[in-house]
Amino acid sequence: xxxxxxxxxxxxxxxxxxxxxxxxxxxxxxxxxxxxxxxxxxxxxxxxxxxxxxxxxxxxxxxxxxxxxxxxxxxxxxxxxxxxxxxxxxxxxxxxxxxxxxxxxxxxxxxxxxxxx
Numbered sequence: 001x002x003x004x005x006x007x008x009x010x011x012x013x014x015x016x017x018x019x020x021x022x023x024x025x026x027x028x029x030x031x032x033x034x035x036x037x038x039x040x041x042x043x044x045x046x047x048x049x050x051x052x053x054x055x056x057x058x059x060x061x062x063x064x065x066x067x068x069x070x071x072x073x074x075x076x077x078x079x080x081x082x083x084x085x086x087x088x089x090x091x092x093x094x095x096x097x098x099x100x101x102x103x104x105x106x107x108x109x110x111x112x113x114x115x116x117x
Contacts, residue, residue: 033079040113047106058100065095072105076112086112 018024050056069088077086097104 037113037117040110043106044110058103060098060100062096062098063101063104065097066090066093068097068101068104068108072108072112075109076116079113079116081116084116 018027047056069090073086073088080086
């Protein structure tokens with residue numbers, strides 16, 4: 001999106017030009033969030049391209065569902081808006097799943113990222 005790229009440049013210019021540390025922190029946060037979203041979008045496009053070309057590899061293994069969810073929670077709890085809390089309610093710590101660990105984390109992360117934005 002060309003408009004988005006222009007906005008990022010403006011925020012970067014404002015970050016450099018302002019002397020107000022609170023303002024710098026706000027601009028820095030906006031740049032970091034948007035950069036992370038852009039990187040995630042690029043990764044999704046690359047994965048889609050790999051799937052369409054048949055070059056995506058799945059690595060299935062037994063994984064602890066609790067460990068996967070705790071990892072996802074750790075990654076996304078810091079991304080939540082200040083008035084939103086990401087909770088995990090673990091009923092059974094011994095659940096094992098056979099999955100591609102990276103794809104599982106990616107899919108759930110995509111759901112959470114979409115819910116946040």
